[in-house]
């Protein structure tokens with residue numbers, strides 16, 4: 001019987017995932033541990049470290065009962081029957097495979113710590129997204145660093161939640177994937193983990209596979225989703241050149257039952273901590289296996305995403321008479337999607353840097369992202385991936401030309417143009433007549449998410465660009 005679970009890593013995945021397990025398994029003690037003291041104290045406070053609709057209620061319900069957040073990593077690992085490893089696996093920034101391969105430093109140090117402190121048999125669950133065959137490496141680290149008396153079963157149980165809807169995704173997942181090895185003990189471990197999920201997930205949604213299929217399926221899943229966004233974004237460019245309308249094209253595709261209706265929204269580009277990182281990881285694995293053509297195929301998905309961001313920047317500049325120098329541009333939305341405060345790899349960073357490189361003055365408003373975070377993101381000098389056409393802009397630090405506002409009307413006052421970069425619902429409710437009156441003329445709107453009512457905006461007097469829509473003649477350059 002599983003009595004104690006420990007989740008290592010209290011981030012976007014570890015926090016919500018472990019909280020939902022605690023909620024659905026009241027007889028199990030769940031401890032979420034992290035090396036970051038500030039993160040753990042935030043989880044123990046009224047102001048949680050991440051914003052997710054529905055998360056606060058679950059934390060209030062379970063925290064202090066069967067859900068605990070702690071920095072005492074060793075104690076909780078020692079006591080646990082099952083250890084979920086939810087640590088970050090970013091792209092390597094130096095050494096072999098830099099810019100593409102996954103950096104497993106955090107995973108490795110977690111594994112070494114598990115080996116050091118464990119005195120009873122453990123099931124170690126890979127929750128983080130890792131390269132295929134990582135379980136083999138982890139097993140070696142665990143076995144070679146243990147006293148020989150502890151047995152480990154490694155399971156791959158990748159997470160499919162999306163930020164902004166993570167609680168709904170966890171409470172009602174379309175699937176739970178568990179990969180384990182074929183041995184009797186491997187199968188027993190799978191059954192133990194399956195029994196935990198079965199407390200709230202219908203059994204037919206729990207898929208069991210071998211470890212390698214589970215690890216690779218997670219990378220494939222993200223690659224397919226990102227590929228679909230790049231496909232629709234590539235079509236959006238063609239729409240703008242031909243007079244077709246991307247919303248109409250998406251609608252037609254969505255009715256094809258062979259394709260389904262999701263991930264067909266053209267946008268300024270996909271963001272988030274995982275799509276680019278996981279595709280680059282896939283590319284690196286393909287290259288290591290000598291599969292150059294396959295690697296190049298997946299690279300194109302990221303290339304199109306960069307193209308979409310740079311195309312948007314170019315459209316803003318060319319529409320505004322070929323220069324944004326000294327012009328105030330209001331940026332509405334900075335997070336990588338609505339309903340999250342997460343800004344990791346948000347397209348807003350590249351778009352803002354592209355505009356700043358042309359000497360624009362930006363006034364940024366986001367309902368959930370702090371000024372401190374925005375300034376940190378825009379001053380960061382990130383290493384571009386090898387083929388990035390955004391490389392030059394990404395190196396640009398122009399934070400002096402940036403103001404951050406807590407009020408949308410302040411942000412747009414005296415602006416020459418508005419760029420909508422996140423699809424926050426509240427942007428549909430803005431009084432655009434009032435905004436128009438306070439702006440310089442001609443007043444431009446560049447809708448990078450296709451969320452605004454274009455006809456209404458044009459009626460007011462705005463010049464509007466939206467992704468993949470027919471353009472007025474003087475914008476089509």
Ligand SMILES: NC(=O)C1=CN([C@@H]2O[C@H](COP(=O)(O)OP(=O)(O)OC[C@H]3O[C@@H](n4cnc5c(N)ncnc54)[C@H](O)[C@@H]3O)[C@@H](O)[C@H]2O)C=CC1
Nearest residue numbers: 009010011012013034035036087088089106110128129159
């Ligand atoms: N963010 C997302 O929506 C999703 C992320 N994933 C994957 O889940 C993994 C985690 O992602 P996030 O939660 O977004 O990362 P995160 O960066 O928000 O959280 C990771 C946490 O692990 C902690 N940590 C690192 N090494 C540690 C150690 N040795 N001991 C204790 N704590 C340690 C860090 O301090 C950090 O708080 C990644 O592999 C990611 O690819 C998978 C599905 C969804």
Ligand SMILES: O=C(O)[C@H]1O[C@H](OP(=O)(O)OP(=O)(O)OC[C@H]2O[C@@H](n3ccc(=O)[nH]c3=O)[C@H](O)[C@@H]2O)[C@H](O)[C@@H](O)[C@@H]1O
Nearest residue numbers: 159160161162163229263264265267270271272274336337
């Ligand atoms: O491994 C992960 O981290 C997760 O990555 C994504 O989830 P997430 O990045 O949280 O968010 P998505 O809703 O997939 O959106 C990603 C980006 O694509 C953009 N997007 C999404 C859908 C669409 O039609 N068009 C589009 O531009 C979003 O605005 C956002 O910038 C996947 O959807 C999850 O299944 C996966 O677990």
